[in-house]
Amino acid sequence: PTEVPTDYEIAQQVETRPITEVVEPVGLTEDDLELYGDETAKLTFDAIERLRNSEREDGDVILVTGMTPTPMGEGKTVTTVGLTQAFNHLGENALAAVREPSLGPVFGVKGGAAGGGYSQVLPMEDINLHFTGDLHALTSAHNLVATMLDNHIKQGNDLDIDVNRVQWPRAIDMNDRALRETVIGLGGEATGIPREDGFILTAASEMMAVLCLADDLADLEERVGRIIVAYDEDGDAVTADDIEATGAVTILLKDALKPNVVQTIEGTPAFVHGGPFANIAHGTNSLIADEAARKLSDYLITEAGFGSDLGAEKFMNVVCRLGGMEPAAVTLVASVRALKYHGKDMWPADLDALDEADVEAVRAGFENLDAHVRNLQGFGVPVVVAVNRFPGDTSEEVEAVLDHCREDLGIEAAESTVFEEGGAGGADLAEKLMTAIETNEETFEFLYDVTAPIETKIEAIATEIYGADSVSIGSDARDDIERMDELGFGDLPVVMSKTFHSLSDDASKKGAPTGWDLEIQEVYPSAGAGFLVALTSDVLTLPGLPDDPAAANMDIDDDGTVSGLF
Numbered sequence: 001p002t003e004v005p006t007d008y009e010i011a012q013q014v015e016t017r018p019i020t021e022v023v024e025p026v027g028l029t030e031d032d033l034e035l036y037g038d039e040t041a042k043l044t045f046d047a048i049e050r051l052r053n054s055e056r057e058d059g060d061v062i063l064v065t066g067m068t069p070t071p072m073g074e075g076k077t078v079t080t081v082g083l084t085q086a087f088n089h090l091g092e093n094a095l096a097a098v099r100e101p102s103l104g105p106v107f108g109v110k111g112g113a114a115g116g117g118y119s120q121v122l123p124m125e126d127i128n129l130h131f132t133g134d135l136h137a138l139t140s141a142h143n144l145v146a147t148m149l150d151n152h153i154k155q156g157n158d159l160d161i162d163v164n165r166v167q168w169p170r171a172i173d174m175n176d177r178a179l180r181e182t183v184i185g186l187g188g189e190a191t192g193i194p195r196e197d198g199f200i201l202t203a204a205s206e207m208m209a210v211l212c213l214a215d216d217l218a219d220l221e222e223r224v225g226r227i228i229v230a231y232d233e234d235g236d237a238v239t240a241d242d243i244e245a246t247g248a249v250t251i252l253l254k255d256a257l258k259p260n261v262v263q264t265i266e267g268t269p270a271f272v273h274g275g276p277f278a279n280i281a282h283g284t285n286s287l288i289a290d291e292a293a294r295k296l297s298d299y300l301i302t303e304a305g306f307g308s309d310l311g312a313e314k315f316m317n318v319v320c321r322l323g324g325m326e327p328a329a330v331t332l333v334a335s336v337r338a339l340k341y342h343g344k345d346m347w348p349a350d351l352d353a354l355d356e357a358d359v360e361a362v363r364a365g366f367e368n369l370d371a372h373v374r375n376l377q378g379f380g381v382p383v384v385v386a387v388n389r390f391p392g393d394t395s396e397e398v399e400a401v402l403d404h405c406r407e408d409l410g411i412e413a414a415e416s417t418v419f420e421e422g423g424a425g426g427a428d429l430a431e432k433l434m435t436a437i438e439t440n441e442e443t444f445e446f447l448y449d450v451t452a453p454i455e456t457k458i459e460a461i462a463t464e465i466y467g468a469d470s471v472s473i474g475s476d477a478r479d480d481i482e483r484m485d486e487l488g489f490g491d492l493p494v495v496m497s498k499t500f501h502s503l504s505d506d507a508s509k510k511g512a513p514t515g516w517d518l519e520i521q522e523v524y525p526s527a528g529a530g531f532l533v534a535l536t537s538d539v540l541t542l543p544g545l546p547d548d549p550a551a552a553n554m555d556i557d558d559d560g561t562v563s564g565l566f
């Protein structure tokens with residue numbers, strides 16, 4: 001295989017065009033944009049309103065999800081960008097919508113989230129760093145609520161907040177594990193009431209979810225006001241409205257709510273907006289970006305984080321339900337290295353060992369791929385497997401996967417080389433998806449009815465998607481569920497918080513684990529977002545850095561050229 005230059009080097013070689021030119025073919029004009037430099041813009045609220053009211057038929061939604069990944073990720077974002085380029089390469093009108101990266105992984109294990117190779121959104125270094133400031137705005141908005149909450153307690157606590165029942169931590173956009181559990185208010189009378197607190201990653205904040213699900217400024221303000229920040233001594237909910245934070249928070253988010261528009265390496269417009277992770281949050285970009293993109297294209301290609309047990313499940317049951325949307329087809333990204341990772345029952349991942357050709361290990365990993373295919377077919381949507389080819393993959397290994405999909409699973413599959421070749425490398429995949437959409441006779445259906453009891457909804461996800469035999473609801477979680485029903489949140493969809501390293505709740509279990517029980521530790525309401533969150537075992541809402549973080553290999557030289565960003 002040819003040595004592919006780094007993502008950053010490839011991105012630097014591309015002559016990008018002014019964003020005002022890039023968006024013209026889809027019918028957007030300069031008046032629809034607020035420019036952030038000449039390569040990046042936000043869509044104005046007027047443009048969003050105009051698109052929302054247009055008679056134009058919505059484009060078909062193609063969801064890109066994946067099998068259970070190695071810690072490096074198997075190429076959903078690369079495939080989303082590459083597939084969008086492929087559709088345009090075939091003369092189709094397709095747009096991408098992806099999430100904006102968090103600085104946590106950028107400086108940690110996974111690196112950036114702007115795609116890779118010849119399938120990236122640009123300018124990748126801006127998108128992966130400060131971009132248009134949305135993550136900073138969300139972090140400030142989140143922490144303004146926390147600041148006003150503790151100030152309320154300090155200034156007399158008229159709302160009778162129970163300091164041991166504060167639900168709203170601090171947030172930071174950095175994988176700083178040392179801040180997971182903190183004590184605040186030390187220093188005596190002047191600083192306030194000492195109490196336990198902690199930080200979560202901004203991607204895990206309900207503020208992020210609210211931004212991703214809001215229709216417009218009015219809806220955003222409504223949702224922010226409903227956020228439950230604590231409970232009082234009687235156990236009643238205390239909201240952002242109660243502590244009078246809503247207006248100021250919404251002001252901080254007034255620009256972040258507008259979706260960002262950039263371009264792919266091949267000059268296709270792409271929406272990059274919102275960034276919830278799929279293990280600790282709902283895992284997909286904003287609805288406002290999806291809605292705008294669908295009014296501007298015949299195909300919207302969008303991703304949901306981690307494996308289909310996380311991002312795709314939430315996309316189907318939460319995002320599509322709340323957004324009145326349904327996927328026309330699903331692309332399930334598989335990689336030879338992830339199949340070997342499962343086939344070798346490897347934990348932790350030894351990426352060097354995964355480079356050795358081993359078609360038997362690939363075959364042994366099919367168990368995980370098959371579980372994801374089965375789960376996705378359960379939603380009544382056509383599934384096409386994309387074998388995202390990495391440089392070291394052998395043709396024998398790739399063919400084994402394609403044959404397995406066609407002969408054993410009876411579904412279409414395509415080798416994708418969009419990383420090394422850009423759009424041309426996804427033409428076969430694009431054609432198979434268009435055929436799957438045209439010939440589809442199934443009907444999309446949710447996994448559960450929201451009016452079912454909370455425990456029933458959790459069991460449906462655990463047993464039908466994760467493969468658990470049963471669910472154990474801890475006594476605290478049972479109290480939580482009772483309180484949810486009392487507070488009137490019983491009819492909300494559920495967002496599970498679970499490890500992404502396994503279909504099960506045990507990161508070390510590969511393949512399709514059976515004979516296990518899912519334990520639920522806690523259930524709490526994201527009343528602003530409009531869903532419940534169910535926590536399983538030790539999912540880290542504030543990840544940590546690895547022993548050799550990506551940050552340690554970054555540098556910038558005198559003329560501003562960056563190195564080590566990937």
Ligand SMILES: Nc1ncnc2c1ncn2[C@@H]1O[C@H](COP(=O)(O)OP(=O)(O)O)[C@@H](O)[C@H]1O
Pocket residue numbers: 007066069072073074075076077078079110111112113114115116117306388389390391419420566
């Ligand atoms: N076909 C490929 N060849 C080489 N590297 C790839 C390929 N596909 C993805 N990558 C790299 O692997 C990492 C994960 O890709 P990404 O698209 O971010 O995965 P996901 O979105 O599923 O987490 C990125 O660094 C990306 O550049």
Ligand SMILES: O=COP(=O)(O)O
Pocket residue numbers: 073076077110113276277278279283304305306307
């Ligand atoms: O939420 C996680 O997203 P990726 O799988 O794209 O890293």
Ligand SMILES: [Mg+2]
Pocket residue numbers: 073076077113303
């Ligand atoms: Mg990604």
